[in-house]
Amino acid sequence: MRQNLARRAALVDAAIEVLAREGARGLTFRAVDAEAEVPKGTASNYFANRDDLLNQAGGRIYERLRPDDATMKAMFTGPATAARTAELVRDVVERVTAFRTGYLALLELRLEATRRPELRALLTERVSEDVEANVANHLASGLPGDADAIRMIYLAANWLVVERLTLPDVFPKEQAAELITALVERLLQDSP
Incomplete structure (x- = not known):
């Protein structure tokens, strides 16, 4: 998995936006890439799977709150x-x-x-x-x-x-x- 921490945070923040707007069913790597305005496939380089992305989004929300x-x-x-x-x-x-x-x-x-x-x-x-x-x-x-x-x-x-x-x-x-x-x-x- 990639280790650019700023990019990872931007992707997780994008996942939060997608979750809020589209719900859990709308949370895909492609939707996160689009929200973060990064090339297709970027999120899949940073997160092992959708569960990993969901878990990191949960942690990040609390960091921001x-x-x-x-x-x-x-x-x-x-x-x-x-x-x-x-x-x-x-x-x-x-x-x-x-x-x-x-x-x-x-x-x-x-x-x-x-x-x-x-x-x-x-x-x-x-x-x-x-x-x-x-x-x-x-x-x-x-x-x-x-x-x-x-x-x-x-x-x-x-x-x-x-x-x-x-x-x-x-x-x-x-x-x-x-x-x-x-x-x-x-x-x-x-x-x-």
């Missing part, structure tokens, strides 16, 4: 209140929905993972790590809420992202923000 250092630092500044927690959750929802194709591709990968054990294992590991990192970072920040409350917020926020990306008129942006605030306040009302 990972918050930058400034975003992480901001979590540890400001008042340790439910209102600040709601603000941070709203920021996460906005950041994730801004990478629309990535999240839609991730939904496609999750569906595909029901049929592909290797992809299911990869996504299970990545999502579990993400959840536990979110819980650990939240607890370390001193913000109110225990691990269970943070997991519940994670679940609710993820489904809100799905609604915002697939049926945006169900919960318009302003209403979504209000719902996040209400959710966080109710879950954290008894927290220190």
Whole structure:
């Protein structure tokens, strides 16, 4: 397999775009080559097979969704209140929905993972790590809420992202923000 890391990343990013637009059935090496605007046959030189491409796309989405250092630092500044927690959750929802194709591709990968054990294992590991990192970072920040409350917020926020990306008129942006605030306040009302 080829080792040009920039080209490989461009191909995986192209695969994410194809997944989001065409679904898992539309993800072919030819479609990735076309999306990346590279010569036909390029993707097949970089990936052993379609499963390899799917797995790498799953990993790459999480790389691109990972918050930058400034975003992480901001979590540890400001008042340790439910209102600040709601603000941070709203920021996460906005950041994730801004990478629309990535999240839609991730939904496609999750569906595909029901049929592909290797992809299911990869996504299970990545999502579990993400959840536990979110819980650990939240607890370390001193913000109110225990691990269970943070997991519940994670679940609710993820489904809100799905609604915002697939049926945006169900919960318009302003209403979504209000719902996040209400959710966080109710879950954290008894927290220190």
